[in-house]
Amino acid sequence: MQGAKGGGPPYDAATVFIVLIFAAQINAGDERMEFLIRCRPSWLRFLVFGLSDRTLGENTIRLFRERLTRSGTIERARKRDARRARSGRTPMRAGR
Numbered sequence: 001m002q003g004a005k006g007g008g009p010p011y012d013a014a015t016v017f018i019v020l021i022f023a024a025q026i027n028a029g030d031e032r033m034e035f036l037i038r039c040r041p042s043w044l045r046f047l048v049f050g051l052s053d054r055t056l057g058e059n060t061i062r063l064f065r066e067r068l069t070r071s072g073t074i075e076r077a078r079k080r081d082a083r084r085a086r087s088g089r090t091p092m093r094a095g096r
Contacts, residue, residue, distance in 0.1 A: 011056060015047055016064045019056055030058035030065075 023033045037043050037055050049055050068074050 011060065013064075016056060016061065018047065019061055020065055020068075023061070030061040033061055034058045 019033055019037065022028075023030070028036065034055075034057050037047065037049070041051070044051065044053075044055070047055075065074075
């Protein structure tokens with residue numbers, strides 16, 4: 001995340017966004033996502049982390065989600081989803 005104080009270099013925003021999408025799809029909280037990322041080699045490979053790399057923690061995931069919420073990005077995405085549903089296109093669905 002850009003502007004983070006301390007720690008290592010910031011994570012790629014696209015990677016964290018993908019994690020948020022996964023979390024919504026499987027209805028998992030930040031702590032569960034941290035566990036899944038660290039304990040599933042297939043997730044590590046998909047997110048382009050090595051076995052010994054530092055991975056996303058629950059605080060990083062939460063802070064990124066809060067930043068998207070404050071900027072209005074999540075609300076804009078939900079409105080776009082609703083427009084797509086009204087036009088007959090398939091919107092993104094959480095928990096499927």
